[in-house]
Amino acid sequence: MPSTQSVSLPLPSDFRYQDFIGFHQRDKTELSERVDGMEIHKGVLMNAIPCRLSLSLGSEIATMTINADADENALSDSEMTLLAGRMLGLQQDIAGFESKYQNHPDISRLLSHQHGLRIPQTTTPFEAISWAITGQLISVDAAISIRRRLIEATGKPHSSGIWCLPDEHILANTDIDTYRACGYSNSKATTLQRIAKAIVANELDLSPDRDPTDIGKALLAIKGIGPWTVSYVLLRGFGYLDGSLHGDVAVRRNIQRLLDSDEKPTEKEAQKWLTEFAPWRALVAAHLWAMDKDKAY
Structure with missing residues (x-):
């Protein structure tokens, strides 16, 4: 039963x-x-x-x-x-963040419109990893489509009819051709498979009680994983609010909008601007994402 x-x-x-x-x-x-x-x-x-x-x-x-x-x-x-x-x-320490920056000349406007904004989390860190790798350098809509095809190809149905996301055990044993048929590039397919295998073999520890910075270092050591992916995974999978998402296109675009600048900041310029908001840099990025209300990053 x-x-x-x-x-x-x-x-x-x-x-x-x-x-x-x-x-x-x-x-x-x-x-x-x-x-x-x-x-x-x-x-x-x-x-x-x-x-x-x-x-x-x-x-x-x-x-x-x-x-x-x-x-x-x-x-x-x-x-x-x-x-x-x-x-x-x-x-998440939303109250502490908003109290500190409620009078900030730039982001106070975001806080007044987006009071109480917090970051919904994935059910597991691996779900955050699979989404982050899927979404590297492509649009949200494209990532959603590829993710859907992967679920159809490798997921399992619940008795209610809803489909369950594939876990690391399934994706560790999914062949590269199946990933490619779902729309993954060869590099993304091998990266996702490689991480799944590392978790199953206990070579990658994603325990929630580990220091997020240690997890970030372990992820960065894996081929195919860069700073954006690490910061996104730590944000969505662990609730770590201080990853620097300066390489995110939407973050840079909305810094430009927020500051009313003529040009979009470079990654280095965005990184420097976000530095002021440590230890809440990723939360600031989420507020910038929220300026695009029709997207769910």
């Missing part, structure tokens, strides 16, 4: 519901992520078990429910509480 477990936790009064909903509405086909009002459903593999993870957002409380295609619970209650808080970005 399938198992069902639930946990609830309070939401802050300034929680931005549409940011969280929008992050899970990137793929309009809703193959692996579906939105129904203030509830999202996501197909995930937990210990190789197909699960439907649901998060229902109330006015004051969020409730996570996991339906597993097994007769045992996928997670403990404490693990569920931690996962729900991570996915919702509730551990």
